[in-house]
Amino acid sequence: MIISHFPKCVAVFALLALSVGALDTFIAAVYEHAVILPNRTETPVSKEEALLLMNKNIDVLEKAVKLAAKQGAHIIVTPEDGIYGWVFTRESIYPYLEDIPDPGVNWIPCRDPWRFGNTPVQQRLSCLAKDNSIYVVANIGDKKPCNASDCQCPPDGRYQYNTDVVFDSQGKLVARYHKYNLFAPEIQFDFPKDSELVTFDTPFGKFGIFTCFDIFSHDPAVVVVDEFQVDSILYPTAWYNTLPLLSAVPFHSAWAKAMGVNLLAANTHNTSMHMTGSGIYAPEAVKVYHYDMETESGQLLLSELKSRPRREPTYPAAVDWHAYASSVKPFSSEQSDFLGMIYFDEFTFTELERNTGNYTVCQKDLCCHLTYKMSEKRTDEVYALGAFDGLHTVEGQYYLQICTLLKCQTTDLETCGEPVGSAFTKFEDFSLSGTFGTRYVFPQIILSGSQLAPERHYEISRDGCLRSRSGAPLPVLVMALYGRVFEKDPPRLGQGSGKFQ
Numbered sequence: 001m002i003i004s005h006f007p008k009c010v011a012v013f014a015l016l017a018l019s020v021g022a023l024d025t026f027i028a029a030v031y032e033h034a035v036i037l038p039n040r041t042e043t044p045v046s047k048e049e050a051l052l053l054m055n056k057n058i059d060v061l062e063k064a065v066k067l068a069a070k071q072g073a074h075i076i077v078t079p080e081d082g083i084y085g086w087v088f089t090r091e092s093i094y095p096y097l098e099d100i101p102d103p104g105v106n107w108i109p110c111r112d113p114w115r116f117g118n119t120p121v122q123q124r125l126s127c128l129a130k131d132n133s134i135y136v137v138a139n140i141g142d143k144k145p146c147n148a149s150d151c152q153c154p155p156d157g158r159y160q161y162n163t164d165v166v167f168d169s170q171g172k173l174v175a176r177y178h179k180y181n182l183f184a185p186e187i188q189f190d191f192p193k194d195s196e197l198v199t200f201d202t203p204f205g206k207f208g209i210f211t212c213f214d215i216f217s218h219d220p221a222v223v224v225v226d227e228f229q230v231d232s233i234l235y236p237t238a239w240y241n242t243l244p245l246l247s248a249v250p251f252h253s254a255w256a257k258a259m260g261v262n263l264l265a266a267n268t269h270n271t272s273m274h275m276t277g278s279g280i281y282a283p284e285a286v287k288v289y290h291y292d293m294e295t296e297s298g299q300l301l302l303s304e305l306k307s308r309p310r311r312e313p314t315y316p317a318a319v320d321w322h323a324y325a326s327s328v329k330p331f332s333s334e335q336s337d338f339l340g341m342i343y344f345d346e347f348t349f350t351e352l353e354r355n356t357g358n359y360t361v362c363q364k365d366l367c368c369h370l371t372y373k374m375s376e377k378r379t380d381e382v383y384a385l386g387a388f389d390g391l392h393t394v395e396g397q398y399y400l401q402i403c404t405l406l407k408c409q410t411t412d413l414e415t416c417g418e419p420v421g422s423a424f425t426k427f428e429d430f431s432l433s434g435t436f437g438t439r440y441v442f443p444q445i446i447l448s449g450s451q452l453a454p455e456r457h458y459e460i461s462r463d464g465c466l467r468s469r470s471g472a473p474l475p476v477l478v479m480a481l482y483g484r485v486f487e488k489d490p491p492r493l494g495q496g497s498g499k500f501q
């Protein structure tokens, strides 16, 4: 009997220990940073020059960290490439890199700066965290020497990794994550051999971390959520928006909603590269976002989040993305389908001919159903319903199933799928669904001017239908159910031979 009691006591103690200092909510901050870029990136600069540039960026980040801490933030996320920019060769990035140890070494760089050689950037980030009592998340470059004893060692004798680091409020290095799914142009970095599943616990929930293009992947993005059951994701990104389907704010907020986690997304800011769109997203709501194509300034965002959203009564139920659409009899109308491209993928489209109607459009195994009502059918704007079921092969290979309703760029049907910025047509009612073969479907609605549709205006039913709720007319630019079919992916994203490689 004594033996059987023992584990219970341990469990009680463990619970007590966990609940001490535990917070039900916390304040999250993200900083959209207009990165100061190096003057020269084709040929290597000296280490001193590299550090000078990085310190200029950290000076800006420091102001944001201080301001966030003053407003009570517990954690702040800064963007991918936020300390040195993004256009480099293998050689020209090298002076910017530091050896970043495994967090298991238990290191506070601010207290012990020389323990792992010359690491001024880690020291400064650690001091920022410690001096302001805030978790600081940043993206820097790691270098790891290797030699012929490792047959994958690059000819220059080192691995170079795109790396996220997290320093806790005492300045301790608590997480290091090497980006697994590099984007094709990131020739300055190596792919890590294995996907790293980096998580850590805090008094305000369990965190996972990954970077930019990783969000399209199963490893590590889906794994840290589904298997490690994290509460919040830290997400540094350098994301250039490409309408209609791949804009930062709509895509990231849809991911948070579909995956049921908080997502703290910090983007770089550079309007000529279409880089803007940061936000703090909860599973049940977009808390705050920033999208700015007008100025060249950075922006700090703060919002309160639930530490453990899964335990909340408002936590969204799982959606069956197949149920509704497969119960609908395909609408048969006198439609003539046509083909059109969205970001290198060939969709099957059909035009919405009248101010109200029902359409079904299919491609391979996916059928998309739409029922809609416009306030009026304008002659100067054309909308189409599109379906795509196939492998995307440019800048990485990943399998998609997508249903989308979008405004064509002009009244010429050949432009359906091309980016367009504004819309005057208003949709009073809509219902969009598809016969998806995956439960990973990210629903997004973008309104004229790249604004997010407020959540009160629509709902996602448990049987997988995206429908209007309020009857308020919405100037829809794009509406999409963006599905990822991971089991049909080739082995690793980004390593496949894309069109440009």
Ligand SMILES: *[C@@H]1O[C@H](CO)[C@@H](O)[C@H](O)[C@H]1NC(C)=O
Pocket: 036, 037, 038, 039, 053, 056
């Ligand atoms: C780039 O060059 C300009 C002009 O020489 C100089 O003023 C500026 O400080 C340099 N910027 C960086 C980041 O080194």
Ligand SMILES: *[C@@H]1O[C@H](CO)[C@@H](O)[C@H](O)[C@H]1NC(C)=O
Pocket: 145, 146, 147, 148, 149
């Ligand atoms: C090669 O690398 C391994 C592991 O990093 C190290 O133990 C070994 O000493 C190195 N050998 C040489 C010849 O540098």
Ligand SMILES: *[C@@H]1O[C@H](CO)[C@@H](O)[C@H](O)[C@H]1NC(C)=O
Pocket: 035, 037, 087, 270, 271, 272, 273, 296
């Ligand atoms: C934005 O990025 C481009 C390309 O890297 C660069 O040429 C430009 O100077 C950047 N703009 C600003 C304001 O830094």
Ligand SMILES: *[C@@H]1O[C@H](CO)[C@@H](O)[C@H](O)[C@H]1NC(C)=O
Pocket: 356, 357, 358, 371
């Ligand atoms: C669309 O379908 C619904 C039933 O699902 C029907 O009530 C409605 O009349 C149809 N609308 C049009 C314009 O065909």
